Amino acid sequence: MRADSLLPHLDAAYNLARWLTRDDHDAEDVVQEAFMRAFRYEHTLERAESGRAWLLAIVRNTCYTWLAKNRPADVVALDEESDAPAAPPESNPEVIVLQSAQAKLVNQALEELPVGYREVLVMRELEELTYKEIAEVAGIPIGTVMSRLARGRDLLKRALEKRMRRAS
Amino acid sequence: MSEEPLVARDATYYRAPEALRERLRASLAGAAREERRAYGWRLLGIGIAAAAAASITWSVALVTLAPGEPERIGEQVVTAHVRSLMAPNHLVDVTSADSHTVKPWFAGKLPFAPPVADYSQQGFELTGGRLDYIEGQPAAAITYRHRLHTVNLFVWPAKGHADAAPRTQTRQGYGLVGWVKGELRFCAISDMAPTDLVALADLVR
Numbered sequence: 526m527r528a529d530s531l532l533p534h535l536d537a538a539y540n541l542a543r544w545l546t547r548d549d550h551d552a553e554d555v556v557q558e559a560f561m562r563a564f565r566y567e568h569t570l571e572r573a574e575s576g577r578a579w580l581l582a583i584v585r586n587t588c589y590t591w592l593a594k595n596r597p598a599d600v601v602a603l604d605e606e607s608d609a610p611a612a613p614p615e616s617n618p619e620v621i622v623l624q625s626a627q628a629k630l631v632n633q634a635l636e637e638l639p640v641g642y643r644e645v646l647v648m649r650e651l652e653e654l655t656y657k658e659i660a661e662v663a664g665i666p667i668g669t670v671m672s673r674l675a676r677g678r679d680l681l682k683r684a685l686e687k688r689m690r691r692a693s
Numbered sequence: 694m695s696e697e698p699l700v701a702r703d704a705t706y707y708r709a710p711e712a713l714r715e716r717l718r719a720s721l722a723g724a725a726r727e728e729r730r731a732y733g734w735r736l737l738g739i740g741i742a743a744a745a746a747a748s749i750t751w752s753v754a755l756v757t758l759a760p761g762e763p764e765r766i767g768e769q770v771v772t773a774h775v776r777s778l779m780a781p782n783h784l785v786d787v788t789s790a791d792s793h794t795v796k797p798w799f800a801g802k803l804p805f806a807p808p809v810a811d812y813s814q815q816g817f818e819l820t821g822g823r824l825d826y827i828e829g830q831p832a833a834a835i836t837y838r839h840r841l842h843t844v845n846l847f848v849w850p851a852k853g854h855a856d857a858a859p860r861t862q863t864r865q866g867y868g869l870v871g872w873v874k875g876e877l878r879f880c881a882i883s884d885m886a887p888t889d890l891v892a893l894a895d896l897v898r
Contacts, residue, residue: 536709
């Protein structure tokens with residue numbers, strides 16, 4: 526019964542796995558493995574505040590293990606320290622360009638972000654997790670969650686601008 | 694700083710394929726069966742050991758093992774909530790964001806009138822209602838949406854319980870808030886933190 530209570534979170538689990546592996550088939554494999562792990566560690570679920578965040582932490586760990594084995598190039602440490610500070614506010618024309626950006630371009634740009642930025646954006650904007658939940662799932666401080674979100678949004682915007690320019 | 698919802702607005706939300714859901718349901722059921730079998734053997738072992746002990750141990754054990762009321766109700770509420778989310782189309786029997794549609798729907802189906810109101814302005818959007826079953830009696834299940842979260846608010850007769858202020862608990866990762874008011878018992882449940890549900894409890898009360 527307890528493990529059944531995880532099934533309502535299946536879409537959230539799959540969405541995260543799909544964005545981290547960037548492949549339908551691999552996402553299915555990872556989710557299946559994650560659910561089996563979740564079932565084994567079920568006794569730790571009682572202490573969790575949110576069942577969804579608890580499951581997503583397991584899905585994320587399973588994804589990272591899978592990536593390390595199958596696509597080690599994807600798991601790179603983020604160079605947050607030396608990364609340039611966020612760009613000054615963009616001028617209006619670019620904002621307008623961005624607003625007309627198509628979903629396809631956003632998907633492509635998001636897929637190409639380093640996984641550390643991609644995952645916080647997916648958890649925050651698609652899953653609507655709180656900063657605290659993201660910090661727990663990703664095992665990083667809340668401050669880092671916020672700076673990665675800001676940096677991730679910034680990188681995404683730049684990547685989109687580049688694509689829009691190329692397309693026009 | 695305002696968030697720019699580029700991802701929220703334009704990125705794809707990938708839903709799990711139905712085949713995966715079916716596969717997981719089957720393998721989880723299998724795993725649970727294994728678990729129960731192992732548990733059964735353990736119980737048998739404990740039973741044999743205990744039978745050798747004095748009978749007084751038994752009565753003490755039985756008293757300790759009887760679950761408390763909040764636990765029992767919490768468990769039933771979690772089960773009902775999960776069931777409502779698992780079966781397609783089981784979440785609502787009457788779909789409406791209009792309290793004047795949902796409230797009369799319950800009339801004649803229940804021996805009491807649950808309070809039904811829409812709290813969209815405060816972030817809890819009424820989505821419908823259905824009949825459910827808690828503590829061996831018919832209950833109203835009123836459903837709300839809070840951002841992406843589905844909330845079930847169960848209401849059933851309090852059977853002589855005095856009014857009680859909201860109390861939160863977390864069970865199997867779900868947040869619950871229960872209270873008693875005007876001879877009705879209420880319990881709201883969702884996958885949000887229980888503290889977020891207290892806002893709904895305050896609105897309903």
